[in-house]
Amino acid sequence: MFQASEIKRIIEAGIPGSTAIVLDEANDGEHFAAEVVSPTFIGKGLVQQHQQVYKTLGSLVGNAIHALALKTYTPEQWAEAGRS
Amino acid sequence: MGKERVDQIVKGSDVVLFMKGNKFFPQCGFSARAVQILQAAGAKFETVDVLADPAIRQGVKDYSSWPTIPQLYIRGEFVGGSDIMAELHESGELTKKLAGE
Numbered sequence: 226m227f228q229a230s231e232i233k234r235i236i237e238a239g240i241p242g243s244t245a246i247v248l249d250e251a252n253d254g255e256h257f258a259a260e261v262v263s264p265t266f267i268g269k270g271l272v273q274q275h276q277q278v279y280k281t282l283g284s285l286v287g288n289a290i291h292a293l294a295l296k297t298y299t300p301e302q303w304a305e306a307g308r309s
Numbered sequence: 310m311g312k313e314r315v316d317q318i319v320k321g322s323d324v325v326l327f328m329k330g331n332k333f334f335p336q337c338g339f340s341a342r343a344v345q346i347l348q349a350a351g352a353k354f355e356t357v358d359v360l361a362d363p364a365i366r367q368g369v370k371d372y373s374s375w376p377t378i379p380q381l382y383i384r385g386e387f388v389g390g391s392d393i394m395a396e397l398h399e400s401g402e403l404t405k406k407l408a409g410e
Contacts, residue, residue: 271393272387275375275393279375282376284376296396
């Protein structure tokens with residue numbers, strides 16, 4: 226069982242300057258959805274952006290964290306999405 | 310050894326989806342979504358059931374440094390998991406990648 230707030234803390238600690246919104250979508254402590262905004266994503270492809278997030282969580286994803294639906298944004302993309 | 314077999318598989322076909330189950334009986338919601346996206350994009354693709362082979366299941370994760378299944382490869386290149394597939398499909402980029410543009 227994991228808390229969404231703990232995943233948020235791990236991602237934000239692992240990616241300097243990032244903000245993560247993490248939801249326990251199924252309310253089961255295993256399936257989460259995360260939106261991550263970070264200036265470090267600028268100029269990187271989607272695969273690299275997602276890999277950066279997965280890296281912060283190490284072996285948790287696929288094990289204790291069964292699934293993590295992920296969406297990444299640069300600050301500019303986040304502003305364009307009208308969510309900030 | 311799992312990684313080497315993955316390498317052979319992704320270089321052996323144009324479009325390969327590593328998934329749980331097969332396209333008719335996906336064993337996981339994310340794999341089901343990946344199949345739906347490829348079908349909606351009109352792709353001709355092969356699938357590999359990672360549940361049938363633990364070495365492939367681990368090998369494909371090591372191969373791409375990507376911790377989850379499904380995983381899509383087009384002409385040997387790792388494209389992403391189901392979230393990225395959905396994004397690329399929405400923007401029309403997936404169709405372009407499939408067509409080799």
